Amino acid sequence: MLPELTFSQILLLSVLFMVFILLLGISSMVKALKKKSDISLGEQNRALIASQRLNKVILQSLNFHDVIQKIAETIPNELYFNTGIVAVIERISQTIKRVGISSIQEADGSVKMLTEAFNKTGVSLNDQNNYMAKVVRENKLLITENLRDVLCPPLTEVQAIDLQNIIGTKTAVVYPIYGSMETAIGVFVAGTKKKKEDLTKYELAIIQNFADGVGIAMEHAILYSNLRKTSEQLKFANLKLQDLDKLKDKFVSLASHELRTPMTVIKSYLWMLLDKKNISSFSEKQKMYIDRAYTSTQRLINLVNDMLNVSRIESGRFTFAMKSIDLSELINTVYTEMLPKAQEQEINLQFARPLQSLPLVQADPERIEQVLINLIGNSLKFTPENGTIRIEISHNPNDAAEIVSVADNGKGIGREDMTKLFQKFSMVGNNYLVKQNSQGTGLGLYLSKSIVELMGGKIWAESEGEGKGSKFSFTLKTA
Numbered sequence: 001m002l003p004e005l006t007f008s009q010i011l012l013l014s015v016l017f018m019v020f021i022l023l024l025g026i027s028s029m030v031k032a033l034k035k036k037s038d039i040s041l042g043e044q045n046r047a048l049i050a051s052q053r054l055n056k057v058i059l060q061s062l063n064f065h066d067v068i069q070k071i072a073e074t075i076p077n078e079l080y081f082n083t084g085i086v087a088v089i090e091r092i093s094q095t096i097k098r099v100g101i102s103s104i105q106e107a108d109g110s111v112k113m114l115t116e117a118f119n120k121t122g123v124s125l126n127d128q129n130n131y132m133a134k135v136v137r138e139n140k141l142l143i144t145e146n147l148r149d150v151l152c153p154p155l156t157e158v159q160a161i162d163l164q165n166i167i168g169t170k171t172a173v174v175y176p177i178y179g180s181m182e183t184a185i186g187v188f189v190a191g192t193k194k195k196k197e198d199l200t201k202y203e204l205a206i207i208q209n210f211a212d213g214v215g216i217a218m219e220h221a222i223l224y225s226n227l228r229k230t231s232e233q234l235k236f237a238n239l240k241l242q243d244l245d246k247l248k249d250k251f252v253s254l255a256s257h258e259l260r261t262p263m264t265v266i267k268s269y270l271w272m273l274l275d276k277k278n279i280s281s282f283s284e285k286q287k288m289y290i291d292r293a294y295t296s297t298q299r300l301i302n303l304v305n306d307m308l309n310v311s312r313i314e315s316g317r318f319t320f321a322m323k324s325i326d327l328s329e330l331i332n333t334v335y336t337e338m339l340p341k342a343q344e345q346e347i348n349l350q351f352a353r354p355l356q357s358l359p360l361v362q363a364d365p366e367r368i369e370q371v372l373i374n375l376i377g378n379s380l381k382f383t384p385e386n387g388t389i390r391i392e393i394s395h396n397p398n399d400a401a402e403i404v405s406v407a408d409n410g411k412g413i414g415r416e417d418m419t420k421l422f423q424k425f426s427m428v429g430n431n432y433l434v435k436q437n438s439q440g441t442g443l444g445l446y447l448s449k450s451i452v453e454l455m456g457g458k459i460w461a462e463s464e465g466e467g468k469g470s471k472f473s474f475t476l477k478t479a
Contacts, residue, residue: 071214072100081207083169083191085150086177086214087118087132088222089184095122096132096187098154114163117154127153132187135176139184141208142174143196150174150189171196173204175211179219188214249311256308263301270294306443310424313450320364320455324479327361327368327402328354328393334372335391338380346385349376352392359395361402361476367451368476374444375406375472382470383410400478401457407471413463421461422449448474 072084086100098118101111127133131142131149144150148160150172155163169191177186188211192199272278273290282290312318335351342349379389389408396403413421425442452459452474459474 069100071217072102081190081192083167083189085189085191086186086218087123087189088186088218089125089136090122093122094125096125096136097122113159114151114155121154123154131172131174132189135174135187136184139176141176143199144172144174145170145196147172147191167191168193170194171199173199173207175208177211177215177218179215185215185222186218246315249315252307252311256304256311260301260304260308263297263304267294267297267301270297303443306447309447310443310450313447313454318450318454320367322362322364322455324360325363325365325368326358327363327404327476328358330365330368331372331391331393331404334369334376338373338376342380342389345380347380347383348386348388349380350388350390352390354393358393358402359478362479363455363476367455371448371451371474372404372406374448375474378444378472379406379408379410379470383408395478396475399475401475402478403473403475405471405473407469409469412466412468413461413470414466418461418463421445422459452476 072086084100084102085098087096087098089096098115101115103111123130123132125133125136129149130152131144135142146160147164147169148155148157151160151163171192171194173190173192175188175190176184177188179185190207190210192203270290270293273282274287274294279287279290309318331351332353335349339349376389376391383389387409389406392405392407394403394405395401422445424446449459456477457475459472461470461472463470
């Protein structure tokens with residue numbers, strides 16, 4: 001698998017690739033020119049200098065519009081052609097739109113009109129008369145002595161003739177622009193005051209090589225602009241997601257608070273009905289209904305409390321009352337509390353209390369109780385009758401931490417389900433669920449992981465597979 005590159009690395013590689021291609025173009029151009037006996041040393045130097053300056057122009061900026069306009073300005077400044085146009089192909093609209101045009105002082109008004117016309121309508125790739133469309137279709141350069149062949153229909157024929165007379169262009173050389181793909185990405189037009197028959201092989205060769213460099217520059221400028229645009233879109237989307245996440249947390253917190261009060265009231269009244277003095281007046285079926293309602297209400301309260309805690313953790317409002325505590329005593333308290341429930345389910349719950357005293361740990365006792373209840377309750381859900389759950393604690397002197405483990409010989413966890421553990425609202429497969437009402441909120445392990453890690457510890461799960469039990473462990477730093 002290839003390593004994932006950052007945005008800056010992509011840009012750096014793009015620039016290096018562009019420089020490499022340009023150097024190859026310069027080398028090949030000079031070699032080609034040296035083979036021509038009618039090309040003077042001075043003309044060769046001009047070709048090399050022009051290519052070097054084009055390289056400099058391209059490397060000065062990666063902004064698409066800046067690069068294209070600078071390329072257009074390079075044509076009259078470095079190549080001794082009096083005008084230059086660089087246009088890009090829009091594949092969606094199938095049109096050629098003007099992107100950059102060299103400045104022409106004597107025709108500022110006409111150039112502005114040409115710019116607006118190209119930006120508004122462009123030239124259709126299906127236009128049978130326009131030379132820019134033709135070079136794209138025919139994949140070869142075309143030369144014309146009439147600017148109307150290039151500028152119409154964005155300009156009228158009269159406007160094109162007037163512009164040609166003002167700037168004095170007698171010949172226009174039109175090239176398709178290619179990048180790394182086989183399809184053209186734009187069109188390059190160079191205008192000169194020479195007649196068609198007076199153009200030398202040198203001038204045609206240097207303009208061809210210049211067009212190749214323009215293709216590389218355009219492709220990388222487009223890549224940069226697209227990356228920048230995508231980056232801005234992702235930044236905006238991320239801000240929107242953050243706002244939505246805050247609204248979600250606010251809603252969950254508000255809804256949870258509003259739900260918890262009536263649920264607590266309902267639970268209290270149901271508890272009163274289940275009192276021995278009152279329950280005797282109900283039939284067995286009524287007792288069953290009240291007991292189920294009480295259990296379901298307690299489950300709903302637990303869900304509301306879990307959602308509140310998740311909201312607090314994710315918004316940074318989850319607080320701890322850190323103390324130096326005897327972890328063994330704390331586990332024994334939770335063990336004593338959970339033992340009746342285990343006995344009711346006919347499960348053997350054991351606590352292997354250490355024979356020697358262990359160092360104190362720095363933790364919030366209330367939050368650690370919550371973690372232990374979640375882990376033991378999790379094992380109670382998925383361990384069959386006559387099964388065993390064993391709680392152990394040990395000291396790890398290398399990490400200056402104590403390790404707590406809750407192991408059972410229940411149904412175990414399949415390899416495909418291991419990755420789902422400790423994730424919010426994540427539930428493992430049906431093979432792991434062995435009781436009718438064992439499925440919880442999917443938040444217990446997520447909350448346990450968050451609590452342990454926020455206190456500087458680690459939590460993990462182990463299982464050799466389905467039917468081979470499971471073991472959940474976590475660590476806490478010693479005080």
